[in-house]
Each structure stands twice: as structure tokens, then as C-alpha cells.
Amino acid sequence: MTVLHLRSAGVSLVLDARGAVPAILHWGSDLGELGDATLTAMAEAAVPAVPPSSVDVPLRFSLLPGPAEGWSGRPSLEGHRQGVPAPAFRLVEVQDQNPSAIVRAESTDTTLELTTELELSAQGVLRVRHRLENRGDTDFDLAGLGVQLPIPEDAAELLDFTGLWAHERQPQRAPLRHGVWSRESRHGRPGHDDAFLLMAGEPGFGFRRGRVWAVHLAWSGDKSIWAERSALGPGALGGGELLAPGEVRLAPGLSYETPWLVAAFSETGIDGLSDRLHPWIRSLSPVRLPRPVVLNTWEAVYFDHDLAVLNDLVDAASAAGVERFVLDDGWFTGRRDDRRALGDWTVDPAVWPDGLHPLISRVTAAGMEFGLWVEPEMISLDSDLARAHPSWILGGPDALTWRWQRVLDLSVPAAFDHVRDRLSALLTEYPIAFLKWDHNRDLLTAGAAHRQTRALYRLLGTLRARFPHVEIESCASGGARIDLGILELVDRFWTSDTNDPLDRQSIQRWTGVLIPPEYLGGHLGDATAHVTGRSSALGLRLATALFGSAGIEWNLTKASPAEHALIAEWVALHKRLRPLLHTGRVVRADAPDPALHLHGVVAQDRSAAVYALVATGSPRAALPPPMRLPGLDPDRLYTVRPLGTPPKVVQDAPPAWLTAGAAKLPGRVLSEVGLPVPLLAPEQALLLEVNV
Numbered sequence: 001m002t003v004l005h006l007r008s009a010g011v012s013l014v015l016d017a018r019g020a021v022p023a024i025l026h027w028g029s030d031l032g033e034l035g036d037a038t039l040t041a042m043a044e045a046a047v048p049a050v051p052p053s054s055v056d057v058p059l060r061f062s063l064l065p066g067p068a069e070g071w072s073g074r075p076s077l078e079g080h081r082q083g084v085p086a087p088a089f090r091l092v093e094v095q096d097q098n099p100s101a102i103v104r105a106e107s108t109d110t111t112l113e114l115t116t117e118l119e120l121s122a123q124g125v126l127r128v129r130h131r132l133e134n135r136g137d138t139d140f141d142l143a144g145l146g147v148q149l150p151i152p153e154d155a156a157e158l159l160d161f162t163g164l165w166a167h168e169r170q171p172q173r174a175p176l177r178h179g180v181w182s183r184e185s186r187h188g189r190p191g192h193d194d195a196f197l198l199m200a201g202e203p204g205f206g207f208r209r210g211r212v213w214a215v216h217l218a219w220s221g222d223k224s225i226w227a228e229r230s231a232l233g234p235g236a237l238g239g240g241e242l243l244a245p246g247e248v249r250l251a252p253g254l255s256y257e258t259p260w261l262v263a264a265f266s267e268t269g270i271d272g273l274s275d276r277l278h279p280w281i282r283s284l285s286p287v288r289l290p291r292p293v294v295l296n297t298w299e300a301v302y303f304d305h306d307l308a309v310l311n312d313l314v315d316a317a318s319a320a321g322v323e324r325f326v327l328d329d330g331w332f333t334g335r336r337d338d339r340r341a342l343g344d345w346t347v348d349p350a351v352w353p354d355g356l357h358p359l360i361s362r363v364t365a366a367g368m369e370f371g372l373w374v375e376p377e378m379i380s381l382d383s384d385l386a387r388a389h390p391s392w393i394l395g396g397p398d399a400l401t402w403r404w405q406r407v408l409d410l411s412v413p414a415a416f417d418h419v420r421d422r423l424s425a426l427l428t429e430y431p432i433a434f435l436k437w438d439h440n441r442d443l444l445t446a447g448a449a450h451r452q453t454r455a456l457y458r459l460l461g462t463l464r465a466r467f468p469h470v471e472i473e474s475c476a477s478g479g480a481r482i483d484l485g486i487l488e489l490v491d492r493f494w495t496s497d498t499n500d501p502l503d504r505q506s507i508q509r510w511t512g513v514l515i516p517p518e519y520l521g522g523h524l525g526d527a528t529a530h531v532t533g534r535s536s537a538l539g540l541r542l543a544t545a546l547f548g549s550a551g552i553e554w555n556l557t558k559a560s561p562a563e564h565a566l567i568a569e570w571v572a573l574h575k576r577l578r579p580l581l582h583t584g585r586v587v588r589a590d591a592p593d594p595a596l597h598l599h600g601v602v603a604q605d606r607s608a609a610v611y612a613l614v615a616t617g618s619p620r621a622a623l624p625p626p627m628r629l630p631g632l633d634p635d636r637l638y639t640v641r642p643l644g645t646p647p648k649v650v651q652d653a654p655p656a657w658l659t660a661g662a663a664k665l666p667g668r669v670l671s672e673v674g675l676p677v678p679l680l681a682p683e684q685a686l687l688l689e690v691n692v
Helices: 036-045 269-284 307-319 357-365 382-389 415-430 449-466 499-516 538-545 561-579 667-671
Strands: 003-008 011-016 025-030 076-079 089-097 101-105 112-120 126-134 138-149 156-166 167-175 179-184 200-202 210-215 223-230 237-241 248-250 256-257 260-265 294-295 324-327 367-374 434-437 470-476 492-494 520-525 551-552 585-588 596-604 606-615 638-642 665-668 684-691
Touching: 003 036, 003 112, 003 499, 011 036, 011 112, 011 248, 025 260, 025 665, 089 112, 089 260, 112 210, 126 248, 138 210, 138 223, 138 367, 156 585, 156 667, 167 499, 179 367, 200 237, 200 269, 210 237, 210 269, 237 260, 248 256, 260 269, 260 499, 269 382, 269 585, 307 357, 307 561, 324 434, 324 538, 367 449, 367 561, 415 449, 499 520, 499 538, 499 596, 520 538, 538 606, 551 561, 561 606, 638 667, 665 667
Parallel strands: 294 324, 294 551, 324 367, 367 434, 434 470, 470 492, 492 520, 520 551
Antiparallel strands: 003 011, 011 025, 076 138, 089 101, 101 112, 112 126, 126 256, 126 260, 138 237, 138 248, 156 167, 156 200, 179 223, 200 210, 210 260, 223 237, 585 596, 596 606, 606 684, 638 665, 638 684
């Protein structure tokens, strides 16, 4: 008889390993020290009643729920052997490695072995995965294998995300009713409409309030993530790779391993999830600090690559304090627009007769690193590569185009080797410190996502091993591939293709619930956003791009002297603040007025903080409610000062504390009572610096 209790950082998981397949009795708040006798008593007391018109034994929601246990909800394992569904499973072994555990079970006919790993991190983040091995003499066709975790009945409201190109991570809420809320991605990448992080919480939970349970699937291909409340009673959050028929067929001796399902619990709202996830991600996939300030050439010159123009841009970037200069799309043979040449990864001699050496020399002489845009998973029909190897095109030459391009089948060994070798040649010839790795279309080929994603991971891993000094950014038409599967192989995400600060405020706020700010690229764009055509004040653009992995995507040679001065001041400010911004705790206030949003980063020792109050529209009241600054030490005395470019205001007089230049108050007062806000005009931002 075994009942395991995994504990870490205020989280408990109790696993009853006494049945055929172990079951999680509790995942949530810390239960304190529990002895073996108490754990056994808890497990025995948790056995439910047997209701009418049901199975004749108490219902048990195990690590592998399915019909063999009386579970009529979504099963974790689906598959068959020559038309015969997988049989029931029985426990073989449990390894208690607190705060982790390994459970091994086998099918009753001994032809399948299931190994489940449960890891509870030092930050209280739980991750779980299954591995299924075919020990039979014939193939086993796997239709699906997912991880499910129980949630209590008061987790009655869901929050997840949808989106479009340039409008990623748009939140949506709904009650969790009887049935399944399932979000499926068939893009071959997570997609702009990715559910991203599925949260179930107490009704009305917010950034700073309510208990919340959340899951994310660490996978970059097709996937499903779901919440279920059964009419039988139990509720669950689950996720797994979405497999097409016949996509995974296990020959004898082969195995399939699911992606990790990453799960977090918070007693203090959505920010409590970030408090666990951010330090865990920083420990799992650390990036080099400080994060360099970037200039990307895309919205500055697009495909118009001219050495003289780019040299001027290099000089302007250097004068502004930029540390990494990234040459975007348009540098390789024949690439004068987006309709040709993908796959021909050689420098265009017509545009660059001396190769990229003159530009890179200019960049490095100015004290900056050099970065380059690539899209290795794609191929243009109008390319030398496609003409030479049409069989390398996923779905064939007649496959549906998207942005005038097709997908290169990386599961073809020769295609994989070609891309690996061409990128290796570039990284060997040139001192490239950074690759912006793009992915500008869905796959749209049934049954290809699993092998393509696995090949991508292998390609990235190979290049990182060969060139450990090269950082890689995951871009997929902006933010269509932001997940914890690829994060172990990249150093930065391009959060969205839009640089419009109004859209970016929401996109960054919600993407940042899961991903720490130093991994999220945010660029200062032109006054008129190229994607939306909307004009915005420089102060709002500067404040929006300040908090993450900051950069510029603007032709600085066309900026005015006054703009140049403000940009240089902003870069210097970011450099001063980034030790705090990229290591601290991200906090967000629950907005009493939907037009006013407050977010910030507080130092781990709570000695300092930076906040932004952003007016995305017109407030509902002439005098908006005070801004309360979350995350501070209630017993320490802080000084609050305005920071950066003053915003435009609509007021006859400012609040008294701003007239005085600062406010000096205890953290408890600042977080519970707050400070009167200046009357910001719409689409303006006020930055605040807080120090003890």
C-alpha cells in the first residue's frame, strides 16, 4: 500500500498508488507534513459513494482515465492493435523520488508498458508526461495519449486565448459546464489562435485574486488542450499531442513519449502563476544576461538591401546605443520579394558582391553583434532548391501555397542535411551571433506535424551543439510558435509582427503570464504602425517596448534630431533598468477601469520596482480610481518618482504628489490605498520608478 505526498513551494500533490493505476487525490495548496498513516487514512476517506445507474465500484479518476475504470469522459489513451482497443492497465512499480515520482504500469495482456513521470519543481511547478512502449509482437496504432490532472469543483471558470496574425493572445472566459472545452491546433505549429495557457479558477479570479489551476503543453506541433467537468462529478485539465490517423504507429519494441504537460497552481490569482512559472523557466532555459538591445531592419528597409543605406542605419543604431544589428529577409539569392528563393540559403552576389563581410565589418566595428533572418523550414516553388528537389516539398509541388511558399519536409534525410549544412556554412563563414528563425505558414498536410516538429527540434539541437555562441529567436509570423517545447532550444520569442503599442500592450500582458519578459521581443516602431496604420505617441511606444527584450524596428536615418535624442535616452534607461526588468517579479493590477492598465516588475528582494500606467482609451470617470502598486514590501518605506518621457495629460493641475516630484510612503499604503493618477489622454503611458 503506497500513498505518495510530493511537496514543494507551497504546493502538494498526493498520489494514491494502491489501485490498478495510481490516482491523484489532491493537487493544490500545501497540506503540510503528513505521515504514512495519515496519507493512508486520507486515501481511504477519499473513496466516494457509488451513485445509482453507474458502475458498481467507486469511481476512480486515475493517471490514465478510461472506460476500463468506468470513466466515460475523455480517455487519456486511445489506440488499437489490429482493430482491438488497448486493454486495461495494472500497476507494476512506483518510485518515490520526492518531490518527483515515476509510475510504471502494464496492460493486462503485457503487450504495452506505460511509464509516467511526475516532477514538482522547487518553484511548485508540476510537469507530467507518459511514455508508452509496445512490448507486443505486432504494431500498435496510437490515436492519442494525453495527460490529465484533476481539479476541484470550485475551479468553475475558464480562461484561455485565441487570436489572429498581429493580434495574438486575446483572452476569452467561459464557465466550465458539464462536458469538454477542447482547444485543438492543426496548424503544424501552435498558431496565432493557440490556447497557450488554459486556466481554471474560482469564478471572478483575476491577476491578484482567486485560486487558479493552469496547464500548458510544451509542444510546437499539433496539439489539444482541454478542460472537462463530467456529469459524474470529477473535473480535469488535460493536454496532449493531436495525432492524425496513422501518424504514430509503434512497431514492436518502439515507444512514444508525450510532450510535458506543465501545470501550475496559485492561491493568489494569475500573478501567482507567473510567480511560479517565471523562475522555473529561468532555471530550466536560462538566457545570457544582459539581453542586448536590438535593431531589426525589416520595417526600416524591407527587401531593399543597399549597403550604403544599411551602413547609415548601422551608424544611427550605434549612436542610439544598440548592441545587436539584425539583417532581416532579402539577403539571399534572388530574394527581392516574398514570392521566391526560400531554400536558396546563399548570399545574393548581385546585391552583395563581396558577401555580407562589408556590412558585418561595419556592424562589429561599431561595437555591435550581427544577426541574420532565416526561414529554414520553408521552400519557394520558384527556387533552385525546389527545381532540383521537388520531392522535398511537403505535400508535393501542387500543395496549397501560403504567403507564396511551401514547407520543406525536414523528415527527408537529404533535405534535413541540406538545411543543416547550409546554415552551418553561413555560421562558419560569418561572425553571426543571432538567428531570427521564422516560420510563416501552417503546414496543412495531414499526418505531417509530428515528424516535422521532431525534425525541427533535432535541427535546432544540432545547430546549438555546433554553434553554442549563436542565439536563436523563434518567430512564426510573429507569435504563432511560443511554447515551452521550443523554448529549450531558443533564446528569444518574437511576440507579434505588430509594433503598434496599443495592440502590443494586450499581447505582451497576456503572453507574459507564462513567459518571462527577457524572452519576449518588443520593438520600438515608426510613429505610424506599419501593420495597423495607426499613429501613436513616441512616449507610449517607448514605454511599451521598455520591459521585454527591447529593440528598434524603425529607419532611424529618417528620425528627427529630437527623436534621436529621446531614443538614445530610452536605450540608456533600458540598460539601467534591465537588471531589474529581466530578473524581477512581474506584477499586474486588476483594473477597476478597463481603459487603465497597470503593470510592473518588482525586484526579488522588493527593494525597487518599475511600473507603467497605460491609458488604452478614455477612462469612465473624470477622476479615475487611485493606482495601487502591487508586489511591494508592506513594511518598507518607498519613494515613487515619474520616469522617462512625460505623457500627454488632460487636466488643469496634476496630483499634488507629482507636483512635488515624488511620493514617499510605506508599501502597505501604496498597495492598499494607492496614489492619485494624472489624467492621461488616451493612448498615453506614465512610467514610475520605486525605490526604498
